[in-house]
Amino acid sequence: MFKKEIYVERRKRLAKDVGRGLILIVGNTDAAFNYPNNVYTFRQDSTFRYFFAHNLQDLVGVIDCDSGEEYLFGEDVSIDDIIWTGPVASMLERANEIGVSNSGSLKDLAKMVDEAIDTRRRVHYVTPYRTKTINYVSSLVHIKKDYVPTYCSVELMQAIIKQRSIKSVEEVFEIEKAIATAYNMHVTMMKMAAKEGTYEYEIAGTMEGIALAGGGPVSFPVILTTHGEILHGHDHSLQIKKGRMIVSDAGCENDMGYCSDITRSVPVGGRFDQRQKAIYQAVLDAQLLVPTLIKPSVPYSTIHLAAVKRLGEGLKNLGLMKGDIDAAVAQGAMGLFMPHGLGHMMGLDVHDMENYGENYVGYDKNHKRSSQFGLASLRLGRELEQGFVITDEPGCYFIPALIDQWKAEKKCEDFINYAEVEKYRDFGGIRIEDDVLVTADGCRILGKPIPKTIEEIEQVMN
């Protein structure tokens, strides 16, 4: 964990910003895999980790905004249990490690919450996302489980978002450690992808092993596919074949819980063919444009539009699009090729703070989410600020079902050359992604550069 002053400062600021009431920060519990005692590898809740540090099961942190007191609740290990667990710190020791003065059992917590409710004090909590936690919060605050999300504290979530959106130097250092591991994951992927006949799961599994050997889990299930056009796919069952691009979208969490999220797309066998080169370069041009535009006060939605415009220009050069590309972008034509957003916040979560609701994190009263297909999928639309860590991840896909639908509807036919698009039906997809820090006057692409140009990738793979 960081030094305790960092957590003290974070909690103090949170109490001040929220102002009144009792703040509950509920840590995660184990999640059953195939029977109660066989569990998934524990993953702490990010909010808990941000304010109360401990990467352990079944803890609840409380900040009393009115009295200024802080508490860490959880069960001490009994003497009988020490036979099985070895020596462990007491709850009070754990509290003190992070500058919290008070500790207690979960029964004590329930009593404290009851007293707060009885005296009409506001009890703040963020929306829980695990069923077990929803049930637990329901029992603590006496709200029916289906309404636990409804009664969450928007003030609390907004105060947290304000803090967590701006990454400190220490946090950026941790993110760069996670990117260092992602470097190894993706370079290994490139080497393995050189050999036709390998199974996707062999590559994906090896990448996940590198993440784990680096000290943390993957930050999301590895996307490793020769069918990059299937955007919601996590299948890894295929043997890789020449002529297909591999889309590899994968990152890890480091031992401090900070994430990386990198995508590289490479040709099976190690050599781009002409068609792959052309689409790849169009995506890369868009991806490289983005860091030249990132700086504080620019809405990320504006940069999204600039990036898809650059992609559109590239596709026009290839004959896939036609007409006025500004108009094509305005009318949403780029959604055919890139139905997703340019990027999102990243930090302790790979989509940072997405549990609070994307619109709270990525939008605000001046920047509302678009309803246009494609742009509607952009997770981050609001103005950038110094200290944001965000992803830059344009892509280009040929999605047969989407092509058929648009073509039948004659959608955007002034801009899309469907006859030409049909020739790419079997192409698959390409996406390229880096993690970027917004600085005072621009940005910095984080981490050691991972091979990205056609030349660099072919060099690694051959």
Added chain:
Amino acid sequence: MFKKEIYVERRKRLAKDVGRGLILIVGNTDAAFNYPNNVYTFRQDSTFRYFFAHNLQDLVGVIDCDSGEEYLFGEDVSIDDIIWTGPVASMLERANEIGVSNSGSLKDLAKMVDEAIDTRRRVHYVTPYRTKTINYVSSLVHIKKDYVPTYCSVELMQAIIKQRSIKSVEEVFEIEKAIATAYNMHVTMMKMAAKEGTYEYEIAGTMEGIALAGGGPVSFPVILTTHGEILHGHDHSLQIKKGRMIVSDAGCENDMGYCSDITRSVPVGGRFDQRQKAIYQAVLDAQLLVPTLIKPSVPYSTIHLAAVKRLGEGLKNLGLMKGDIDAAVAQGAMGLFMPHGLGHMMGLDVHDMENYGENYVGYDKNHKRSSQFGLASLRLGRELEQGFVITDEPGCYFIPALIDQWKAEKKCEDFINYAEVEKYRDFGGIRIEDDVLVTADGCRILGKPIPKTIEEIEQVMN
């Protein structure tokens, strides 16, 4: 999946054994990691997979014992979703793939269950182990969630246990595939453990990567520790140091969901010292005795006692125990050194079918679980049958808190030489485990032999 006739046969037999009513087999759903859309890698419920094969989210299988009809319930992908998912089979196609004639939506299922309840038919389900599934079953059968486990069908669970306990040739083949991957995991561990200064998580992560690259997840969180005496520990934070043994207890699931579960214990640096050699050989002698005793009709509790007796004889030779070892075993003295059981069933779960309750799986009316410390932890006590796959995993540990407790209570002091035991306080622990098939007249240790003798291990590590 296996050929569909296998699933047809399994379900037919189950319907016959249960006799009457509606059997619900509820598949697993995704489990949230750090926000609703970021989930742990999906793990299908083993009961569902055994009878309904599909390794997919949000499916429910139903067998109507009275009419003989079978159903697969779940949601078809909409045309809009196909843009994101690519082409997918329909529910009816999925049903037919496994020889099930009928399919429907989850709404159809709810209606069917309501009708069954309204007409006073018995609705059978097994105890769910995930909170989300408990909530779902609660809503289906209209039983309060806290009572969903209470109202599970013991008849159904016993009928399933009867089937799943006996592994077919196809199943044993799959288990041996999982052991082949475990071979690579453990041999890699041995090579990495030769180098002092490596972190435990580097080895554990690399092992998990080998499991994943083999097509499945680990069958349980890897135990890889230089503190093997901490039996409930999953910590991997330490640098490995000469003088410590590494206990490596790890296995995987293969692409068909079948498990392996192997333990090897090796000296950091690659050479056993005299003390390590002595304890290792005592454990190995016990571990090697077990396959000579395994055969149908012998209670595994009897073999557990024979194994701990052999361990006790070894420890007596080393001066750690004294007196009559038969009496020591009878009085539970071996629990100090081996507080856990000799083994458990293994199949689609690493502790096979533990979700139904250990006592249903491992004990029966003729064989009740002992309450004696040590033996009480034996998961499988009943008579072995041809086709069981079980683990053989004795161990020997020096647990400071336990030694202190027993010594203070003067427990078993006729048999334990506490003065000598104290000299091993810093030793840690050793466990050795293989997976064994019970055959008509004995047993077969499954898989390619993984280095196990002192000589074999030192050879791999040097």
